[in-house]
Amino acid sequence: MTIQSGPEDGLLDPGLAALVxxxxxxxxxxxxxxxxxxxxxDVVQETYVRWYAMSRQRQEAVESVGGWLTTVATRIxxxxxxxxxxxxxxxxxxWIPEPLPEPAERFGGASAAVAxxxxxxxxxxESVNMAFxxxxxxxxxxxxxxxxLHDVFRYAxxxxxxxxxxxxxxxxxxxxxxxxxVREARPVSRPMPADQAADVxxxxxRAWEAKDIGALIGLLDPAVTAIGDGGGHVSALPHPVEGGExxxxxxxxxxxxxxxxxxxxxxxxxxxxxxxVHAGRTVAVYAFDIVGDRITHIWAVLNPDKLRLWTT
Numbered sequence: 001m002t003i004q005s006g007p008e009d010g011l012l013d014p015g016l017a018a019l020v021x022x023x024x025x026x027x028x029x030x031x032x033x034x035x036x037x038x039x040x041x042d043v044v045q046e047t048y049v050r051w052y053a054m055s056r057q058r059q060e061a062v063e064s065v066g067g068w069l070t071t072v073a074t075r076i077x078x079x080x081x082x083x084x085x086x087x088x089x090x091x092x093x094x095w096i097p098e099p100l101p102e103p104a105e106r107f108g109g110a111s112a113a114v115a116x117x118x119x120x121x122x123x124x125x126e127s128v129n130m131a132f133x134x135x136x137x138x139x140x141x142x143x144x145x146x147x148x149l150h151d152v153f154r155y156a157x158x159x160x161x162x163x164x165x166x167x168x169x170x171x172x173x174x175x176x177x178x179x180x181x182v183r184e185a186r187p188v189s190r191p192m193p194a195d196q197a198a199d200v201x202x203x204x205x206r207a208w209e210a211k212d213i214g215a216l217i218g219l220l221d222p223a224v225t226a227i228g229d230g231g232g233h234v235s236a237l238p239h240p241v242e243g244g245e246x247x248x249x250x251x252x253x254x255x256x257x258x259x260x261x262x263x264x265x266x267x268x269x270x271x272x273x274x275x276x277v278h279a280g281r282t283v284a285v286y287a288f289d290i291v292g293d294r295i296t297h298i299w300a301v302l303n304p305d306k307l308r309l310w311t312t
Contacts, residue, residue, distance in 0.1 A: 018065055018066070019051070019065055019069075022065065022066050022069050022070075023044060023048075025066075025070075026043075026044045026047060026069055026070065026073050027040055027041065027044050028128075029070065029073060029074070029077075029148065029149075029153060030043040030044060030073055030077055031098075031100070031128070032127065032128065032133070032136065032148045032152060033074070033077040033078075033081065033144060033145060033148055034077055034080060034081070034084060035097035035098065035133055035136065035137060036084075036097070036098045036306075037098050037100065037309065038098065038305075038308075039080065039084070043073055043076045043077055043080070044073060046076055047069055047072045047073040047076065048069075050072055051068070051069065051072075067159075070163070071162070071163045074145060074149065074163050074164070075163065075164075077145065078141055078142070078145050078164065081141035081144065081145070082141055085141070091231065091232075092230070092231060092232030093228070093229060093230055093231065093232065093236055093237070093238055094227050094228060094229050094236070094237065094238075094239075094240065095137075095229060095231075096130075096134070096227060096229035096299050096300075096301050096306075097130065097133040097134065097137065098301070098306040099130065099268050099269055099273075099285045099287055099299075099301050099306065099307075099310075100128065100268070100269050100270075100309075101266070101267070101268070101309055101310055102266075102267045127148075127151075127152045128269055128270055129269045129270050129271045129287075129289075130268065130269045130271070130287035130288075130289070130297075130299050131186065131289040131297060132182075132186075133269065134185075134297075134299070135181060135182055135185045135186060136148070138181055138185065139178050139181055140174075142164065142166070142174050143174050143175075143177055143178040143181070144178065145160075145163075145164055146160055146164065146171045146174040146175050146178065147174070147175050147178035147179070149163070150171070150175050151175065151178075151179070157171045157172055157175075192290050192291070192292075192293075194271070194272065196293075197271060197272045197288075197290050198265065198272040200219060200272075200288075200290050200293060200294075200295065201265060201272040201273065201274065201288060201290075202265060202272075203215070203219055204216070204219050204274075204288075204295060205263050205265065205274055207219060208251055208252075208255055208263070209255065209263065211252045211255050211256065213248045213249060213252050216247075216248035216251060216252070217244050217245055217248045219294065219295055220244040220247055220248060220294060220295050221244060221291065221294040221295060221296045222243065222244045223242065223243065223244075223296070224242070224243065224244050224247050224294075224295055224296055224297065224298065225240050225241070225242050225247075225296070225297050225298070226240060226241045226242075226247045226250065226251075226297075226298040226300070227240045227241075227297070227298070227299050227300065228300040228302060229299070229300065229301050229302060229303050229306070230302045230303055231302075231303030231304075231305060231306070233302075233303055233304055233305065234283075234302045234303070234304065235302075236300070236302050236303075237300075247298070258278075260278060260279070261276050261277065261278055261283070262276070262277050262278075263275065263276055263277075264277065266285075268285055268286070268287040269287055271287065271288065272288070273285065273286050273287045273288060274286040275310065282307050282310040282311065283302065283307075284300055284301065284302045284307075285300075285301045285306075285307060285310055286298060286299065286300050286301075287299040287301070
């Protein structure tokens with residue numbers, strides 16, 4: 001997209017500035033709907049392509065540019081969700097949503113002004129943590145779209161009905177069934193404060209590096225589940241590993257084989273996580289779900305296609 005400055009003061013045309021300013025919000029929306037930042041970027045690009053394909057007269061007839069862009073992006077996502085589900089059934093191994101780094105890293109070193117953008121505050125709330133993103137994957141495409149638009153982005157059901165082509169009553173029903181999925185998948189507990197979660201992850205890192213099975217078992221929930229996503233590109237767990245002792249022994253065996261890995265504490269999808277680096281290259285990102293003071297889920301993303309935004 002080429003942006004031309006004004007003829008006199010060099011400032012961006014207000015209309016064009018508003019158009020470009022929608023990109024971050026659209027990217028946040030599309031990521032939640034698809035679980036893949038690369039696919040979300042493609043959706044946003046296609047949305048702008050369709051805008052610029054319209055005549056100037058049709059563009060000027062649009063009452064709300066933001067509303068038009070949101071409608072188009074959402075409909076593209078809705079169309080892609082069905083095919084994405086089919087692709088993931090053919091995916092090699094376990095599929096985990098693409099992990100997100102912190103905003104400053106994701107956008108190549110954001111300034112303070114960008115870091116304070118409301119869209120970033122949305123991105124780093126509970127609606128984008130890995131546990132929540134995994135629950136979204138269990139929804140039907142229609143449930144996911146309606147739930148994200150209403151419960152996350154606070155669109156009214158009347159607005160959503162126009163976007164998805166259903167009645168407001170049908171949208172309410174879809175949102176209700178989506179919330180039921182969330183309640184069934186997530187325990188009723190308050191999220192652990194970030195500093196306390198960071199302490200648990202730090203203790204986990206130390207125990208893992210020390211190959212201390214006892215300490216690991218003490219940090220893991222007895223029903224913990226560990227899942228790996230290699231995408232067929234690298235070796236990963238073909239099936240989830242369940243149970244505190246089994247996961248602890250697996251981690252120690254992994255540490256014994258991969259002696260040249262280094263681990264760094266990083267923020268993954270807005271929550272404390274770990275980064276694994278080998279020979280200066282990021283080879284895995286670990287996200288955690290922590291309930292109480294125990295780790296209940298470990299998601300290990302090793303697929304290099306999903307690690308392109310992670311730098312050492």
